[in-house]
Amino acid sequence: MQKLIIYGPAKLLGEIEIEGAKNAALPILTASILAQNKVIITNVPDIADVRHTIEILEYLGCKVLFENNTVVVDSSSIKRFTIPAEYAKLMRSSVLFMGALLSKFRRAELSNHPGGCEIGQRPIDLHISAFRQLGIEVFEHNNRIMCRCDKVKGSEIFLPIPSVGATENIILASIFCDGEVVIKNAAKEPEITDLCHFLNKLGAKIRGAGTHIIKIEGVKRLKSEEVVHKVIPDRIVAGTYLCAVAACGGEVVLKNVFPRHLDSILHILKNSGCKIKESKNEIWIKREERLKGGQRITTHYYPGFPTDLQAPVCSAFAVANGVTIIKETIFENRFKHVPELVKMGADIHVEKDIAVINGVEKLRGCKVFARDLRGGAALFVAGLSAHGVTEVMDADYIDRGYEKIEEKYSLLGAKILREKGE
Ligand SMILES: CC(=O)N[C@H]1[C@@H](OP(=O)(O)OP(=O)(O)OC[C@H]2O[C@@H](n3ccc(=O)[nH]c3=O)[C@H](O)[C@@H]2O)O[C@H](CO)[C@@H](O)[C@@H]1O
Numbered sequence: 379m380q381k382l383i384i385y386g387p388a389k390l391l392g393e394i395e396i397e398g399a400k401n402a403a404l405p406i407l408t409a410s411i412l413a414q415n416k417v418i419i420t421n422v423p424d425i426a427d428v429r430h431t432i433e434i435l436e437y438l439g440c441k442v443l444f445e446n447n448t449v450v451v452d453s454s455s456i457k458r459f460t461i462p463a464e465y466a467k468l469m470r471s472s473v474l475f476m477g478a479l480l481s482k483f484r485r486a487e488l489s490n491h492p493g494g495c496e497i498g499q500r501p502i503d504l505h506i507s508a509f510r511q512l513g514i515e516v517f518e519h520n521n522r523i524m525c526r527c528d529k530v531k532g533s534e535i536f537l538p539i540p541s542v543g544a545t546e547n548i549i550l551a552s553i554f555c556d557g558e559v560v561i562k563n564a565a566k567e568p569e570i571t572d573l574c575h576f577l578n579k580l581g582a583k584i585r586g587a588g589t590h591i592i593k594i595e596g597v598k599r600l601k602s603e604e605v606v607h608k609v610i611p612d613r614i615v616a617g618t619y620l621c622a623v624a625a626c627g628g629e630v631v632l633k634n635v636f637p638r639h640l641d642s643i644l645h646i647l648k649n650s651g652c653k654i655k656e657s658k659n660e661i662w663i664k665r666e667e668r669l670k671g672g673q674r675i676t677t678h679y680y681p682g683f684p685t686d687l688q689a690p691v692c693s694a695f696a697v698a699n700g701v702t703i704i705k706e707t708i709f710e711n712r713f714k715h716v717p718e719l720v721k722m723g724a725d726i727h728v729e730k731d732i733a734v735i736n737g738v739e740k741l742r743g744c745k746v747f748a749r750d751l752r753g754g755a756a757l758f759v760a761g762l763s764a765h766g767v768t769e770v771m772d773a774d775y776i777d778r779g780y781e782k783i784e785e786k787y788s789l790l791g792a793k794i795l796r797e798k799g800e
């Protein structure tokens with residue numbers, strides 16, 4: 379297991395390029411199996427989840443090149459429609475291969491329930507019920523999910539929860555549908571819009587991405603041209619930098635960002651005393667005075683405050699002046715970072731889905747354990763602001779979603795080492 383050793387406290391200064399979004403790159407790579415020709419996907423983050431997705435593509439029979447954040451996928455020799463259990467267990471997004479494989483082969487099999495971070499139950503009932511509404515037969519046996527159909531039928535699907543994954547899976551499965559599939563109460567996350575832009579470049583006919591109603595008009599076939607697509611910037615990685623500056627102080631310019639994707643966190647940090655300026659693709663943040671608490675933050679579907687930033691923001695407000703209340707409404711088990719922050723001297727109490735943070739003047743470095751991706755990032759942020767040495771164990775979780783995190787924060791003046799942990 380990997381370990382990150384952080385020598386705090388850091389003051390963050392400089393400019394940093396934000397990498398491409400994990401949650402856009404993963405469904406786009408998955409969708410690339412549908413392309414008629416080679417696809418070239420740029421701004422792909424070099425993270426563990428991308429590497430695993432490429433392994434799945436190769437397993438299925440695609441030829442893939444990954445160099446300098448560009449992935450070239452040639453799916454002309456794809457031959458398999460089964461995702462083996464060991465791959466399914468690695469990542470939640472493995473479930474998206476179901477939709478894509480159904481469009482490709484009208485058959486798909488996931489040999490295990492999709493894995494990923496344990497932040498809640500994360501059932502896939504909405505994916506399965508939507509598939510059935512599309513006329514797809516779904517069999518479940520011992521965690522194994524098998525699907526097949528003759529034709530995906532045009533239908534109207536209402537999602538009781540605007541699930542990101544279910545919205546993406548329905549879109550992927552419906553590309554060649556008979557007539558039109560309409561998703562009502564669809565998720566509106568920017569990563570879904572990016573996936574739809576990519577699919578439309580391939581020749582799909584999708585309207586309404588970014589709104590609550592997405593319409594997929596079935597096409598007979600996709601275009602034969604080569605397609606190039608640049609993945610959108612990672613708003614969660616960008617938001618983590620903002621939390622780090624808010625916690626540590628300093629002055630940083632984030633480059634290659636879409637500020638509009640970060641409205642909810644920018645609003646909170648502005649109200650807490652951070653100076654922030656935004657331009658088309660940049661955010662400048664400066665924090666001089668100690669961060670002011672007193673906020674009530676509730677996680678929500680986009681454009682609300684993202685659950686994926688809940689843990690990093692917890693670390694920022696752990697050292698704010700005053701009390702901050704955070705309510706987690708999306709996942710049932712997403713406060714695993716709190717006991718670790720408490721070890722570092724934070725004063726945080728969790729009662730069901732609410733964390734009450736009494737800001738302390740400073741945290742102390744110690745050995746802490748990452749339990750999931752964003753919780754790990756939160757410990758990393760806490761380590762940057764803490765006095766003394768913080769060892770973040772099981773940093774492999776962080777590597778799922780942050781590209782070379784220690785190198786990037788070192789460019790801003792932080793002192794961090796990576797070691798293979800025990
Ligand atoms: C790879 C990826 O893009 N992951 C993101 C995606 O995860 P993911 O797609 O798994 O998240 P969903 O939007 O589906 O989950 C939202 C809520 O719906 C529930 N649910 C979901 C599906 C289902 O069939 N049944 C059900 O009950 C989940 O347990 C959760 O409580 O969106 C989450 C919410 O923004 C983010 O935290 C993840 O980073």
Ligand SMILES: C=C(OP(=O)(O)O)C(=O)O
Pocket residue numbers: 401469470471494495497686751752779
């Ligand atoms: C929960 C996350 O990812 P995944 O859905 O891939 O587990 C995340 O990115 O914070």
